[in-house]
Structures are given as C-alpha cells and as structure tokens.
Amino acid sequence: xxxxxxxxxxxxxxxxxxxxxxxxxxxxxxxxxxxxxxxxxxxxxxxxxxxxxxxxxxxxxxxxxxxxxxxxxxxxxxxxxxxxxxxxxxxxxxxxxxxxxxxxxxxxxxxxxxxxxxxxxxxxxxxxxxxxxxxxxxx
Amino acid sequence: xxxxxxxxxxxxxxxxxxxxxxxxxxxxxxxxxxxxxxxxxxxxxxxxxxxxxxxxxxxxxxxxxxxxxxxxxxxxxxxxxxxxxxxxxxxxxxxxxxxxxxxxxxxxxxxxxxxxxxxxxxxxxxxxxxxxxxxxxxxxxxxxxxxxxxxxxxxxxxxxxxxxxxxxxxxxxxxxxxxxxxxxxxxxxxxxxxxxxxxxxxxxxxxxxxxxxxxxxxxxxxxxxxxxxxxxxxxxxxxxxxxxxxxxxxxxxxxxxxxxxxxxxxxxxxxxxxxxxxxxxxxxxxxxxxxxxxxxxxxxxxxxxxxxxxxxxxxxxxxxxxxxxxxxxxxxxxxxxxxx
Numbered sequence: 001x002x003x004x005x006x007x008x009x010x011x012x013x014x015x016x017x018x019x020x021x022x023x024x025x026x027x028x029x030x031x032x033x034x035x036x037x038x039x040x041x042x043x044x045x046x047x048x049x050x051x052x053x054x055x056x057x058x059x060x061x062x063x064x065x066x067x068x069x070x071x072x073x074x075x076x077x078x079x080x081x082x083x084x085x086x087x088x089x090x091x092x093x094x095x096x097x098x099x100x101x102x103x104x105x106x107x108x109x110x111x112x113x114x115x116x117x118x119x120x121x122x123x124x125x126x127x128x129x130x131x132x133x134x135x136x137x138x139x
Numbered sequence: 140x141x142x143x144x145x146x147x148x149x150x151x152x153x154x155x156x157x158x159x160x161x162x163x164x165x166x167x168x169x170x171x172x173x174x175x176x177x178x179x180x181x182x183x184x185x186x187x188x189x190x191x192x193x194x195x196x197x198x199x200x201x202x203x204x205x206x207x208x209x210x211x212x213x214x215x216x217x218x219x220x221x222x223x224x225x226x227x228x229x230x231x232x233x234x235x236x237x238x239x240x241x242x243x244x245x246x247x248x249x250x251x252x253x254x255x256x257x258x259x260x261x262x263x264x265x266x267x268x269x270x271x272x273x274x275x276x277x278x279x280x281x282x283x284x285x286x287x288x289x290x291x292x293x294x295x296x297x298x299x300x301x302x303x304x305x306x307x308x309x310x311x312x313x314x315x316x317x318x319x320x321x322x323x324x325x326x327x328x329x330x331x332x333x334x335x336x337x338x339x340x341x342x343x344x345x346x347x348x349x350x351x352x353x354x355x356x357x358x359x360x361x362x363x364x365x366x367x368x369x370x371x372x373x374x375x376x377x378x379x380x381x382x383x384x385x386x387x388x389x390x391x392x393x394x395x396x397x398x399x400x401x402x403x404x405x406x407x408x409x410x411x412x413x414x415x416x417x418x419x420x421x422x423x424x425x426x427x428x429x430x431x432x433x434x435x436x437x438x439x440x441x442x443x444x445x446x447x448x449x450x451x452x453x454x455x456x457x458x459x460x461x462x463x464x465x466x467x468x469x470x471x472x473x474x475x476x477x478x479x
Contacts, residue, residue, distance in 0.1 A: 008265070008266060008267075008268045009272065009273075011272060012265050012266075012268070012272045013265075013266065015265060015272060016261065016262040016263075016265035016266045017262070019258060019261050019262045019265070019408070020262035022258075023255075023258040023259055023261075023262070026258075027255070027259075027433075030430055030433070031430070031434070033426075034426060034430040037426060037427075038202070038205070048201050048427070049201050051201060051425075051427055052199065052201055052204060052239070055239070055240050055241060055244055055425060055427075055428070056239050056240065056241050057241055058241055058243055058298060059241065059243035059244065059247075059294065059421055059422050059423040060421075062241075062243075062422065063421075063422045068422050069422070070420060070421060070422045071420050072420070082426055082427070085426035085429075085430065086419075086424075086426070089251065089419065089424060089426070089429065090419075092251070092254060092255060092258060093251075093254070093412055093415050093416055093419065095258060095408075095412075096408060096409050096412045097412075103272075112338075114336070114337055115273070115276060115337075118276050118277055118280055119276065121280055122276070122279060122280050122283065122409070125280065125283055125284050125287070125413060126283065126409075126412060126413055126416070128287070129283075129287050129412070129413040129414075129416035129417055129420075130416045130420075131420075132420040134287065134291060134417060134420070135420070135421060136290070136291045136292075136293075136294030136295045136417070136421050
C-alpha cells in the first residue's frame, strides 16, 4: 500500500497534466498538417518535388537560395503547406514554457522561493531561445 | 514465441541495414543530375537569385525519402527501447551518415524526435513520481542554457568539423555505455548542503522489492558543472542527452537508477526545447523530415515495449552498440573525407 510520503507534489501533477494535453494536441495537429502538406491541399513555399534538390545544403545556403523565412517570419507563410506544419512544431516546442508558467502559482503558495526563481529563469531562457533573436552565423 | 520475436527483430535489423545502404545509392543518383536551384519563381516566396540554374527533376521520387525515413525511424524506435538507449543518439549519426540530408537538418530533426519522445513519456513518469521535478528543474536550467550555446556553435561550424566531432562523440558514447556501471540504489552517506537547501530528495515506491525507497543526492555542484558540457553537446549535435544524464545523475550524484532514468527522460523535454528553438529559428527544421521521423520513432517505441518482455535485452544491446560504433566511424570518416 502506498503511503502519503510518496504522494506526488501539486506542481508535479500540474506539470504532468498540461504536458499530457499539450503533447496530444500538438501531435494531432502535426499529423493533420503533414497530411495537408503531402497531399498538396495547400501550395508549398518550396515545391515538394524540388525539396530534395536543396536539403543537402547547409541551412544558411538553403535559406539564401530559397529566401526561406527564418525566426518567426514563417507565420507570414502560414497558408503554405510546409509552414503550416510549424504550428504543431511550435506547440510541441513551446509546451515546456507553458508548463513552467503553470507551476509558478503552486510554488509561490508554498513560498518555495528558490524554485520560483529557477522557474522564472527557465522561462526567460526558453523565451529567449524561442524569440528568434539568437541567430547562428553561417559557414 | 521467443523464437518468432527474435526472427522478427533480425528481419527489422536486416531491413534497416538494407535501407541505410540504399540511401547513399539513391542519393548519389540524385547528385548525378546537375545541382539544381530554383530559378525565377519560388512558389509563394520571393524570386530566387538570378544566378541560380534551372531545377532538374530528381531521379528519386520525393515521397521515397519520407517513407524510408519512417521505416528507418520505426526500426530505430524498436531498437532504442530494446537497447535501452535514446532515439536521438541513434537518429543523428545514422540518418546523418547514410541519408542525403545536410547535418543541419538532421540535427534539427533529431532534437525534435528526442523532444517528442520526452514529451510523450514525461507525464506518466511525473505522475508515478519516478521523474523528480525538484531534481530536474535546477539541472534543466543549466543544461537548457548550455544547449542554446551548443546549438549556435553547431550551426556556425563547418560541416566537416561537426561530422568529425559527432563521430568522436558517438564513439565516446559507445565507450561510456560499455564501461559505465549502474547502481540501483547508490549510497549517499552525506547529502550535500545545496541539495538539502533546495529540497532535492524524495521517496518513491520500488515495485520490484515492494518497498518505499528514500533518496538524497550529493556532489550537486560537480553534477551541475557536468551538465554544462552535456547541454552544449546536446545542442551542438542534436542528440538526446540520456546517455550522459543517467550516469551523472546515478553514479555521480547518487540518485537511484530508476529515478535517474526517468528524470533524465523528462529532462530532455526541457534541454531539447531550448536547442530545438534555435534550430527552428535558423530554418533548420524541415517538416518533411521531422514528422515522419517523430511518427516512426514513437510507433517503433510502442512496438519495442511490447517486444521487450520477450526479447533478450543483452543481445539487442550489443547489436545497438555495434550499430552506434559503425555510425560513429562513418561520421568520423565522412568528416575526414575518407569515406564520403
């Protein structure tokens, strides 16, 4: 019989629940948008038949040759079959930020200040990564 | 039944080897056509630079590659579960070594694959109190920050340098897997002050012995320092970092093995998120690669779990190590221009 000592903390349950829902939603959206993409329901930014001519290039060369959007500029091409998939990708990649924000109230209620600081710091780190501000130099 | 599953597994491995070997052949038939870049209209985007030559139809139909990716990652998913390794550590060297995709896109896809696996496993591990949020959060802050740095370095380095570094890293991983021990319940005689101050401790129910196990950790600061390096490598190579997380959490910091494995898996969802964003914002995430890979690995993992009860894990682990050794050598030799 499991004792109360093994009881999972409130914030851990909250994190798990949001992760579960978000993962399911993101995965389903990704599958749907991918089907729309490969069946050509929406025109693609890079025609599917031509993609294989370019995916051997370094990403900077790829972006330069095709003038592909970087950062959050893909949002402007959301009507294109390939960039429609980024909705699901962004959901999966952004889920962790949502989970951290969701556990902050529980941590604050418990006055668990070290972990409040850690959680806020992590949100800032992930937001910086997601912002598109950080770009790698080409080579 | 054991016999049938062993034959099925051998069939998958033969298919994997066949597909992996066919990859370069198909890629070289595509490369025989002049390098093509779209000229004039690039559908929906700005016009391509006027110096780009006209596009030439590929010898291989476009749909072959996502189908092959799906098959290969499905098998990798099975092998990963049976071999006790992460999907990411298999994905990047194998896809990067034997497929025509540039390593930038392979690493972007590899991070998404590892991330998807960690997101899928995370909820269950957290709810069962096998993954510890208190252990993961401080470690994740260090590792995710470092992964950003690693991703930026990785995208900036020349291709050959990354291939060589990847090859050396994969060979190092094989060495770690061969030599690193495991400790189911490490002894932590004196938990350090930092871990006690942060409340990094816990109790979980160990079903195999039917008892509750209390755990603490020590050597927190050395562990956090190591996670800087782990994060950089995860970001640079697009590998999941389970191969490094578990030994550090278990052997250095003293967390029980199950807690270490579960927390490591959960940790990947945070570490890989930061690196994945860098790759995505730099344009190194291709849906045509990412989606079949994610679906393949996840379905393969589900099948792998079903086979796990009946397969011989030690034999599979040796096969997986051999595969990693081969892939690591391939990456190293490719980077040195010895085996293109």
